[in-house]
Amino acid sequence: xxxxxxxxxEMSVQEAETVxxxxxxxxxxxxxxxxxxxxxxxxxxxxxxxxxxxxQQNATENRFSVNFQKAAKxxxxxxxxxxxxxxAMYFCAYRRFSARQLTFGSGTQLTVLP
Amino acid sequence: xxxVTQTPKFQVLKTGQSMTLxxxxxxxxxxxxxxxxxxxxxxxxxHYSVGAGITDQGEVPNGYNVSRSTTEDFPLRxxxxxxxxxxxxxxxxxxxxxxxxxxxxxxxxxxxxx
Numbered sequence: 001x002x003x004x005x006x007x008x009x010e011m012s013v014q015e016a017e018t019v020x021x022x023x024x025x026x027x028x029x030x031x032x033x034x035x036x037x038x039x040x041x042x043x044x045x046x047x048x049x050x051x052x053x054x055x056q057q058n059a060t061e062n063r064f065s066v067n068f069q070k071a072a073k074x075x076x077x078x079x080x081x082x083x084x085x086x087x088a089m090y091f092c093a094y095r096r097f098s099a100r101q102l103t104f105g106s107g108t109q110l111t112v113l114p
Numbered sequence: 115x116x117x118v119t120q121t122p123k124f125q126v127l128k129t130g131q132s133m134t135l136x137x138x139x140x141x142x143x144x145x146x147x148x149x150x151x152x153x154x155x156x157x158x159x160x161h162y163s164v165g166a167g168i169t170d171q172g173e174v175p176n177g178y179n180v181s182r183s184t185t186e187d188f189p190l191r192x193x194x195x196x197x198x199x200x201x202x203x204x205x206x207x208x209x210x211x212x213x214x215x216x217x218x219x220x221x222x223x224x225x226x227x228x
Contacts, residue, residue: 044219
């Protein structure tokens with residue numbers, strides 16, 4: 001079974017600074033997808049960024065980028081120029097290529113300090 | 115733009131009572147699923163469906179029942195509520211034809227079982 005580990009339960013960052021959230025996963029599959037979801041206090045889960053395992057190029061979405069290390073099974077999220085609105089719980093998630101079910105990590109609570 | 119709608123948003127039950135959490139989506143998504151979110155454990159899959167008349171178990175199906183009579187609706191039934199089912203429940207849906215299959219989440223339903 002696949003597992004996703006987020007080893008940082010809480011992180012904090014100063015406004016306008018950069019922060020990196022860590023995620024590792026375990027799988028025997030070669031094709032899969034990885035995701036970062038954001039959950040603000042409103043509870044709504046919002047997709048931040050996604051990565052296909054067969055693509056070596058790291059995904060980027062504006063201030064959000066990932067460092068995908070397939071051999072190390074690592075998928076970290078970098079948030080640049082942090083804003084107060086980035087404060088939320090962030091979940092890393094894994095999905096097998098042919099499936100729709102997501103396996104989530106336990107989450108990292110990010111605080112942005114003014 | 116309704117997206118995925120869950121009702122109720124909050125519910126308090128007594129042990130042994132039954133109830134149904136409703137989920138409806140208006141995006142014609144084939145795939146629908148239910149997750150529960152508990153502190154420190156991320157989201158865990160309860161049941162999912164790939165189309166009307168088809169359902170399957172996820173990681174934590176015990177104590178829950180689902181059916182899929184239409185494409186739009188995917189209710190989750192608690193047959194005899196237990197305190198261990200106190201959680202926040204999320205319904206999510208996606209298109210099957212899209213390889214990425216981004217999951218769209220509802221706003222969650224907080225259930226407390228006394």
